[in-house]
Amino acid sequence: MENAPAIRNEGGRGSRVRLAWxxxxxxxxxxxxxxxxxxxxxxxxxxxxxxxxxxSIAIFAVLALALNLQVGYAGxxxxxxxxxxxxxxxxxxxxxxxxxxxxxxxxxxxAAAPFVAGFAGLALGxxxxxxxxxxxxxxxLGFAEVxxxxxxxxxxxxxxxxxLNPIPEPWLPAWLRSAVDVSADAQRVRFLAVxxxxxxxxxxxxxxxxxxxxxxxxxxxxxxxxxxxASACMGVNPTRTKLIAFAAGAAIAxxxxxxxxxxxxxxxxxxxxxxxxxxxxxxxxxIGGLGSVRGAILGAAVLLGFDNVLSPLVTKLLQRATTSDxxxxxxxxxxxxxxxxxxxxxxxxxxxxKGLWPSERVAADLRExxx
Amino acid sequence: xxxxELENVSASYGSIEALCNIDLHVEAGEIxxxxxANGAGKTxxxxxxSGILRAKSGRIRFDGKDxxxxxxxxxxxxxxxxxxxxRRIFSRMTVLENLELGAFGRSDKEGIQKDxxxxxELFPILGERRHQAGGTLSGGEQQMLALGRAMASRPKLxxxxxxxxxxxxxxVHRIFEVxxxxxxxxxxxxxxxxxxxxxxxxxxRGYVLETGRITLTDTGENLLKxxxxxxxxxxx
Ligand SMILES: Nc1ncnc2c1ncn2[C@@H]1O[C@H](COP(=O)(O)OP(=O)(O)OP(=O)(O)O)[C@@H](O)[C@H]1O
Ligand SMILES: [Mg+2]
Numbered sequence: 001m002e003n004a005p006a007i008r009n010e011g012g013r014g015s016r017v018r019l020a021w022x023x024x025x026x027x028x029x030x031x032x033x034x035x036x037x038x039x040x041x042x043x044x045x046x047x048x049x050x051x052x053x054x055x056s057i058a059i060f061a062v063l064a065l066a067l068n069l070q071v072g073y074a075g076x077x078x079x080x081x082x083x084x085x086x087x088x089x090x091x092x093x094x095x096x097x098x099x100x101x102x103x104x105x106x107x108x109x110x111a112a113a114p115f116v117a118g119f120a121g122l123a124l125g126x127x128x129x130x131x132x133x134x135x136x137x138x139x140x141l142g143f144a145e146v147x148x149x150x151x152x153x154x155x156x157x158x159x160x161x162x163x164l165n166p167i168p169e170p171w172l173p174a175w176l177r178s179a180v181d182v183s184a185d186a187q188r189v190r191f192l193a194v195x196x197x198x199x200x201x202x203x204x205x206x207x208x209x210x211x212x213x214x215x216x217x218x219x220x221x222x223x224x225x226x227x228x229x230a231s232a233c234m235g236v237n238p239t240r241t242k243l244i245a246f247a248a249g250a251a252i253a254x255x256x257x258x259x260x261x262x263x264x265x266x267x268x269x270x271x272x273x274x275x276x277x278x279x280x281x282x283x284x285x286x287i288g289g290l291g292s293v294r295g296a297i298l299g300a301a302v303l304l305g306f307d308n309v310l311s312p313l314v315t316k317l318l319q320r321a322t323t324s325d326x327x328x329x330x331x332x333x334x335x336x337x338x339x340x341x342x343x344x345x346x347x348x349x350x351x352x353x354k355g356l357w358p359s360e361r362v363a364a365d366l367r368e369x370x371x
Numbered sequence: 372x373x374x375x376e377l378e379n380v381s382a383s384y385g386s387i388e389a390l391c392n393i394d395l396h397v398e399a400g401e402i403x404x405x406x407x408a409n410g411a412g413k414t415x416x417x418x419x420x421s422g423i424l425r426a427k428s429g430r431i432r433f434d435g436k437d438x439x440x441x442x443x444x445x446x447x448x449x450x451x452x453x454x455x456x457x458r459r460i461f462s463r464m465t466v467l468e469n470l471e472l473g474a475f476g477r478s479d480k481e482g483i484q485k486d487x488x489x490x491x492e493l494f495p496i497l498g499e500r501r502h503q504a505g506g507t508l509s510g511g512e513q514q515m516l517a518l519g520r521a522m523a524s525r526p527k528l529x530x531x532x533x534x535x536x537x538x539x540x541x542x543v544h545r546i547f548e549v550x551x552x553x554x555x556x557x558x559x560x561x562x563x564x565x566x567x568x569x570x571x572x573x574x575x576r577g578y579v580l581e582t583g584r585i586t587l588t589d590t591g592e593n594l595l596k597x598x599x600x601x602x603x604x605x606x607x
Contacts, residue, residue, distance in 0.1 A: 216475070223461050223472055229423060230459040235447040235476035235524070361463050 051195060053308050058198035059259045061300035064284050065205050065293065066252035071282070072291035073218070074245030075225040076129070077137040080144025081281050084250040086151060086273035087120050088113040088257025093164030093267040094157075106170035110197070110258045117254020118247050125246035129239060144278060151270035158270065165266030169193075194263045201259070202297065205252070209293045213359075221245065222361065225291075283341055287348055289355020291362060298357050303341075311337065372435065374399040374559050375420070375451075375528055380429030382419045389415040391583040392429070397528065402550065402560040404570040404591065406604055407580035413563040414456050416580070417530045420561075421453035422446045434527060448476045452526035456533055456563075458517045462506025466497050469505050469516055473523030483523070490519035493549050511542035518546065528559045535566055547573055567604040571595045579604075 063085055070078045092109040095102045104112070128139045151158045158164065169190045212218040220241050223231040228238050261267050284303045288295025314333040348355065354362045373396035382390040389412050397403045405413050418424040420431060422443040431438040433451055443453070452473075461469050470490060474483040491498030494515040500508060505516060518534055531550070535543040547569055554560055564570035571577050571591040579587035579600060587599070594600050 219464070219468065219472060220475070222464060226461045226463060227459050229455060230461065231472075232423060232443040233421065233447065233453045233455055234472050234520070235444050236472075237442070237444045 051191070053304070055191075055195050055198050055263055056308060057301050057304045058202045059256055059263060060281075060284070060304050061202050061297045062198070062205060062259065063253055063256040063281055064288070064296040064300045065202075065209065066249045066256060067281050068285045068291065068293065068296040069209070069245055069252065070249035072285055072296070073221040073225075074242050074249075075133070075221075076242060076246055077133045078140045078246070078249070079137045079275070079282070080140035080142075080147075080278055081249075081253055082273040082275070082277040083140075083144035083147040084117045084121060084253035085257040085260065085277070086147055086267075086270070087117045088254030089261040089267045089273075090151065090158060090164065090257075091116045091254065092258040092261040093167060096167050096262075097164050098168075099159075099164070103168075106168070106193070106262050109262070110255065113258035114251035114255040117257065118251030120254075121247040121250025122243065125243050125250075129242045129246060141275065141278075144273070144275065148270050148273055151273070158267075161269045161271070163267040163269050164261075167262050167265045167267075170262065190262075190265075194259065198259050198263070201255070206293055206297065213293075217241070217244070280341075283345055286345065287356060289358035289362065292355060292357055292359040295355050295357040295359070299355075302356070306340070307337065373397060373432075374401075374434055375561065376430075376432045377416075377420065378430040378432075380416075380419060380431060381427045382415055382424055383427055389583055390419065390426075393580075393583075393585055395578055395585065397559055397561050399527070399559055400554070400557065401576060402554050402562060402574045404562045404564055404567075404574035404577045405580055406564060406567045406570060406577060406594075406600075408603070410582075411580040412583040413580055414532055415583075417453060417532050417561070417563060418455075421451060421530060423453070423455075447524050447526075450525075450527035451530065452521040452524045452528070453530040454517050454521035454532060454534065457536070458510075458513045460505040460508075460513050460516050460520065462504060464505055465502050466505060466508070466516060467501040469520050470497075470523045473520035474525075476524065482525070486523050486525055490522055493552065494519060494545075511538050514538060514542065514546060515549075518549065522553065522558075526558065528561065529553070530561050530563075532563045533565060534562070535564065535569075543569065567600070568595070571600075 063081065066084070067078065067081045070076045070081075091113040092106075094100050095104045095109040095112055096106060097103075124140070124143055128136060131139065152160055154160075170193045172189060172193060220231065220236040223234065223236055224238055224241055232238055280303065284299035285296045286299075287302060288297070288299030311333050318333055375395075375397040377393050377395040380390060380393045380395075381388070393412075393416060395403075395405075395416070405416060407413050415424065419426050420433075420438070422438060422441050422445070426439055429439075433446075433449060436449060438446065438449075438451075441449075446453070461472065464472065467487070470487045471483070474486065477483055491501070494512075496512055497515055497519060500512065505513065508516060514534055514536070518531070521529055521531070534550070535546050538546065543566065550560055550562065551573060562570055562574060571594050574591040577589065577591050577594045578585050579594070587594070587597070589597065595605070
């Protein structure tokens with residue numbers, strides 16, 4: 001009898017059916033979160049802000065999925081994802097704010113941002129993707145710094161540290177508006193639009209990427225990562241395949257940037273999109289498992305869950321327990337953030353190098369390693 | 372006209388000259404073997420032919436087309452499959468996925484299925500392991516997979532770089548048998564082998580490569596009888 005576990009053919013019907021159920025469940029459940037939160041708020045007078053956290057996580061997950069396409073699938077060490085995120089956000093800003101003549105609807109900006117960021121990815125990738133991994137890392141890192149500094153210094157265009165704002169509300173059909181506007185809160189309408197968009201995007205991207213994994217292009221990513229020479233012998237065009245991954249990843253990051261800006265109603269200040277931000281996204285796909293779609297989403301949830309939920313909570317508790325001396329490092333838990341991220345990363349690399357929730361392919365060779 | 376023709380081909384790695392004015396041709400339907408000591412330039416010859424390395428000078432013609440400047444991934448589509456040295460199978464992909472990748476440039480689903488079934492017929496063990504990750508196969512099975520993967524593109528010409536490397540005699544025999552079988556079905560083969568005796572027995576013709584130059588060429592039979600070949604490559 002075969003005792004070889006190896007890889008089940010993931011293209012099987014079972015996984016497709018399961019996937020459909022997950023997608024369906026998400027679609028059915030997610031409209032209720034905002035109302036759930038609203039209900040809690042109405043009853044207790046205090047908001048969990050559950051919906052808000054989910055939006056942040058979803059936007060971050062979109063960004064993580066973009067980076068996963070570049071780093072996880074195509075094996076391109078990209079250290080400047082924040083630049084494409086910023087390009088998406090600023091495209092949205094320029095296309096919507098009152099300062100500029102375009103004043104497109106949010107929807108227009110959402111459609112345009114991926115193109116602008118994708119084009120930037122193409123322009124950066126075309127001449128540099130032939131470079132070996134470590135050089136590419138340096139090029140992307142440099143590019144991200146250039147973008148950030150330009151955003152700071154081109155004040156006439158970007159409004160410098162103030163950021164472009166306010167980004168207007170999205171257009172919604174009147175019946176939807178009135179149906180949704182239960183609390184007579186205008187912000188609520190915008191928020192709901194962003195909420196549905198962000199969570200819907202994660203679901204759509206999840207399905208897209210899972211389909212991609214089974215496609216010819218998806219296979220050629222795996223092949224290329226394993227052995228470039230052998231892939232070329234099989235007819236895979238290495239440069240083109242990498243460029244597709246890089247540009248598509250950049251476009252999705254730009255889309256995430258557009259979502260981000262319309263969620264915040266501002267592009268935020270240029271320094272938001274710094275090297276740390278790129279590293280955060282990288283951390284989150286490494287923690288989740290490089291090349292794993294579900295891992296990237298989990299990673300985003302873990303990192304932002306820590307930042308937005310656990311950290312404020314613990315801070316509150318600490319402040320209650322200690323004297324209110326704000327010079328005490330214990331005073332704010334978020335001071336420990338990088339220490340904890342770093343430690344978590346080291347621990348994961350040591351004990352679970354393939355991530356918390358690796359893809360089937362990687363998980364299969366994890367089992368071999370153990371046996 | 373020869374199916375493959377190398378004329379005055381030179382190639383180098385930086386300043387290291389690896390091939391020096393190679394002339395070589397393979398007729399349709401032949402098995403031709405390239406023998407030589409370690410570092411003679413056998414692998415380099417195949418890599419230059421399939422476009423992984425760029426020839427410094429000379430002409431390479433395949434099936435009436437000029438191959439100089441054609442990148443490796445396009446060469447496959449012309450009907451020239453290169454199975455590189457050292458197996459290089461995709462270890463995280465299943466056996467079946469490896470074979471499907473071999474047929475990457477093809478779109479005739481039925482034809483691909485037929486050719487993959489043919490590989491399973493020739494190497495039944497691969498059929499049994501079709502859903503197993505390539506990396507979990509034994510060395511010999513991996514060699515079979517590498518050969519099968521190259522067949523999956525349904526090539527006119529197969530470039531095989533040491534397909535029996537590191538295999539036990541039983542496996543070596545099986546691989547050679549399959550090469551003969553494929554050749555009977557009309558596939559032309561250019562074979563690089565350390566196992567010179569078996570290669571020369573199998574091949575119609577052979578070339579001897581010494582430090583980047585072709586020093587001898589004859590029929591396989593005659594090369595087996597050649598004293599220089601016997602002392603240098605057959606260990607007699
Ligand atoms: N990537 C490389 N960079 C520099 N020199 C190389 C490279 N690859 C091969 N060479 C050199 O080119 C020459 C020919 O190498 P090649 O690999 O073609 O030999 P070979 O005949 O296939 O040997 P073997 O039987 O050991 O496989 C050798 O002297 C080798 O050192
Ligand atoms: Mg060699």
